[in-house]
Amino acid sequence: MIAALAAKPEKLVVGVMSGTSADGVDAALVRLRGSGEGLSWRLLRHETLHYSVKVRDLILRCSEPGSGDTASLCRLNVLLGELFARAVAHVAERAGLDPQSIDLIGSHGQTVQNLPAPVTITGITVRSSLQIGEPAVIAERTGITTVANFRARDLAAGGQGSPLVSYVDFLLFHNRSRGRLVINIGGVASVTAIPANTPRDRVLGFDTGPGNMVIDGLVSHMTGGREAFDHGGRYGRKGKVADELLARLLDHPYLLTPPPKACGREEFGRPFLESILKENSALPPHDLIATATRFTAESIAFACRRHIMPHNVYEEAIVSGGGARNVYMMEQLRNAIPELSIKESDEYGLPAAAKEAVAFALLANEAIHGAPNNLPSVTGASRPVVLGTIVFGRAPQ
Numbered sequence: 320m321i322a323a324l325a326a327k328p329e330k331l332v333v334g335v336m337s338g339t340s341a342d343g344v345d346a347a348l349v350r351l352r353g354s355g356e357g358l359s360w361r362l363l364r365h366e367t368l369h370y371s372v373k374v375r376d377l378i379l380r381c382s383e384p385g386s387g388d389t390a391s392l393c394r395l396n397v398l399l400g401e402l403f404a405r406a407v408a409h410v411a412e413r414a415g416l417d418p419q420s421i422d423l424i425g426s427h428g429q430t431v432q433n434l435p436a437p438v439t440i441t442g443i444t445v446r447s448s449l450q451i452g453e454p455a456v457i458a459e460r461t462g463i464t465t466v467a468n469f470r471a472r473d474l475a476a477g478g479q480g481s482p483l484v485s486y487v488d489f490l491l492f493h494n495r496s497r498g499r500l501v502i503n504i505g506g507v508a509s510v511t512a513i514p515a516n517t518p519r520d521r522v523l524g525f526d527t528g529p530g531n532m533v534i535d536g537l538v539s540h541m542t543g544g545r546e547a548f549d550h551g552g553r554y555g556r557k558g559k560v561a562d563e564l565l566a567r568l569l570d571h572p573y574l575l576t577p578p579p580k581a582c583g584r585e586e587f588g589r590p591f592l593e594s595i596l597k598e599n600s601a602l603p604p605h606d607l608i609a610t611a612t613r614f615t616a617e618s619i620a621f622a623c624r625r626h627i628m629p630h631n632v633y634e635e636a637i638v639s640g641g642g643a644r645n646v647y648m649m650e651q652l653r654n655a656i657p658e659l660s661i662k663e664s665d666e667y668g669l670p671a672a673a674k675e676a677v678a679f680a681l682l683a684n685e686a687i688h689g690a691p692n693n694l695p696s697v698t699g700a701s702r703p704v705v706l707g708t709i710v711f712g713r714a715p716q
């Protein structure tokens with residue numbers, strides 16, 4: 320069944336992504352031909368299904384260190400599987416396609432814990448990360464073969480399990496003459512560095528620190544939960560950056576840690592937010608948001624300057640993720656790295672909000688071809704491996 324699927328000259332694949340922002344599920348429908356460096360792709364449709372406040376709260380409760388319980392997690396795994404299946408049906412419907420014509424789904428899942436640093440328990444080394452949104456439910460509801468659980472194999476091979484999108488960034492954006500940085504600003508921010516005319520094993524990539532996570536938390540606090548993010552960056556723009564707080568935030572040990580590295584709510588979630596709020600109660604909320612926005616931009620710039628730009632020449636940066644819509648953040652980023660031409664991925668035919676969902680469609684396609692789809696130079700894995708657990712869809716006729 321998988322061999323027959325891989326052999327199809329053209330496939331319709333849906334990528335499903337729900338990131339650390341827990342804002343909703345993105346589903347991207349793409350038409351793919353081939354795989355690996357011979358791949359050609361076209362985005363047919365992208366849809367976001369926003370989570371209800373109830374679902375978002377459940378996700379956040381299960382994701383914040385020490386706040387979830389196993390029964391809630393167990394149920395949320397299935398609930399998200401159902402919602403992901405609906406997102407697939409929705410994007411197919413909006414594209415005017417019968418869902419039966421879709422060949423494959425790639426689902427990243429919702430990260431609830433990311434613990435890639437090795438710990439030793441009874442003499443056994445454990446690196447772990449948990450993405451939920453049960454693929455068996457997705458496959459059963461849609462009848463479509465589903466690839467999920469991408470990070471696990473990379474972790475098992477000694478890697479960080481992320482960022483996985485760097486492999487796709489390489490496929491989509493490598494260029495003979497231009498060195499490119501591909502920056503994604505979701506809940507967490509990440510960068511992929513692709514020197515001009517480089518083979519895949521020379522690509523670097525890592526999480527630079529928070530993306531929108533701290534800003535979202537401050538906006539939610541300021542508005543009593545009525546708003547979840549700083550629309551267009553308008554609150555940040557009204558504020559004044561608090562230099563002393565900014566300097567303290569930039570002192571965070573994560574920023575200095577050399578790659579490979581990945582982060583999440585464990586580093587920049589609720590406890591981090593609460594310490595900012597507690598220690599800066601005298602600062603107006605808009606100033607806090609302005610400072611968090613500058614911190615995000617500066618931490619991305621710092622990562623590029625310290626860990627990437629000394630090693631190669633880069634001309635441009637291509638930005639994706641919901642943070643690309645925060646105009647104030649984009650201004651701060653342009654100010655922080657003026658030597659790079661900073662563009663949004665939309666200019667390359669890839670809407671900023673669709674990028675990561677497209678990536679998981681491509682990673683699923685690689686998986687059914689049995690093609691290694693991690694980048695050890697990025698994740699730190701000991702070798703290239705095929706990422707993804709495959710759950711069969713409808714039985715072959």
Ligand SMILES: Nc1ncnc2c1ncn2[C@@H]1O[C@H](COP(=O)(O)OP(=O)(O)O)[C@@H](O)[C@H]1O
Binds near residue numbers: 339532645672
């Ligand atoms: N119009 C906008 N203005 C400012 N920020 C936005 C806008 N749209 C989305 N965002 C930010 O992007 C986040 C979602 O980005 P996304 O790429 O989906 O991240 P994740 O992968 O973590 O879910 C939102 O939580 C919000 O902070």
Ligand SMILES: [Mg+2]
Binds near residue numbers: 336338340343344345
């Ligand atoms: Mg999202």
